[in-house]
Amino acid sequence: MTTTDTPLLRVRDLTVSFPTAQGPVDVVKSLDFDLPRGGALGIVGESGSGKSMTSLAIMGLLPKGATRTGSVEFAGTELTQLRERAMRSVRGDRIAMIFQDPLSSLNPYYTVGAQIIEAYRAHRGGVTRRQARAVAIEAMERVHINDAARRVDHYPHQFSGGMRQRVMIAMTLSMEPELIIADEPTTALDVTVQAQILDLLAEIRADTGAGLILITHDLAVVSEVTDHIVVMREGDLVEQGPAERIFTDPQEPYTRMLLDAVPRIDDEIGTLRTTTTEEAR
């Protein structure tokens, strides 16, 4: 197999289980999907769909007690077989993750610059502090943080929510990852800030060719950002396909229900259709 036709990420039969008093419960059930190089994949679902567990399973970051089975092949490497040490160098270095709440991902006691520098040097041996600082400032400039040379010495609380998310993206960017996994990256942000962050992610993908997995509950966001969509519900993959096909010709009743339930900003106003009504119960 040549590198060109190997997908960047190939997930097969991925299952995540949690032990409970009633026996193990599968929160992700036998998932299969591919992300081509440079592609953008959206994983959408409501709460409890297993979408976030899927991303943690890919990264090998599942909470204690959870078990993962199946295959996660990243650029030809089987991640499930890697030892923790090797996995740690893949994480952050080649696969970067952006979470919903940047404040909880940043240490409040260190300047953002110190954190970018530390992360960078942890993954790039033999880099001096001075060199890493230059990388940090450059990365902050690339995410359009004004006055980066001064802002690099500021603490997380001195940034707004949107700016903190930019810092997180700057941190991931400094590593030049091949894959970015963004889990609800704009959910906590105001709509105007969300638009800026989504534009920024698109710009970075265009510049670096990194692949993107965007995990969200927001169908409108995935429709704008991703070209392939996986719909999840209660751990199951409901359906997947090219974005246009999912939005114009959904095959599954659940996908159709979701699309009917989304209030539109520019389409007809009427009773929002709800096929599986709670009222019926």
Place this chain on the structure above:
Amino acid sequence: MNERREPLLRASNLVKEFAVHGGGIFGRAGRLRAVDDVSFEVGVGETLALVGESGSGKSTTARLIARLIDTTSGTIEFAGREVHALNGKALHAFRSEVQVVFQDPYSSLNPKHTVERIVTAPLAYQRRPIPGGARAYTGALMERVGLNPDHSGRFPAQFSGGQAQRIGIARALAVSPRLIVADEAVSALDVSVQAQVINLLRRLQDEEGFSYLFIAHDLAVVRQIATRVAVMNGGRIVETGDRDQVFGAPRDDYTKKLLAAVPRIRPEWDAARRRNERARREREDAES
């Protein structure tokens, strides 16, 4: 518009300031003007949506209207009476006529009380008799908001988020309000559940004729429910208008920016989906 009846609610020149600390150790106490000269009206049976981003002052305005906090200056008239001058019996009446539904149903419902106790609490608090008895009254309210009346003895934690929000709505309905202040009432719900609760809120308004002051950051949701829209930014209302005017022909630059930022599913994709849906139904009909 000028021929409209006397509004149910009229807020005039509302100001709310909070004391804040200035920057640094020696920072002096300053004042933050969260609501800055805000005026609006809510007519009988209509829904005024207050929209804005975080820090716009929309939730503070909601709290002023429900008299959960005091104004710094300005007046609020409800049914012709100055709200902040009310006391005694008149204040009690106001507390039933204006009900609030909050964003997080679990934190606004006492976890140790049954649905029956929660829903009838506004009546008990006002020492009003419960028509037909607590059990029957709760059951009837639960049915109206789409909950199983047999579950009136259950506790909030035994319900899903959408169901818990319905309990909050049932509690608001218990005292036959004239105005419901809904503060991000559907924001925390999953999209399928959110659609059900939006439909429920609209249906109840059709049945009862009460008004909503609907506070939300989600413009697409607001468009489904609002009669009129007031856009807030930095404590001020930058634009007020009928729904279709604000969404279709916004005048203010900030409103335009806000609308442009909303992520959207391509209308041509929606149109194609409706065509495919129709074709599918015809195919299914032909087969059966």
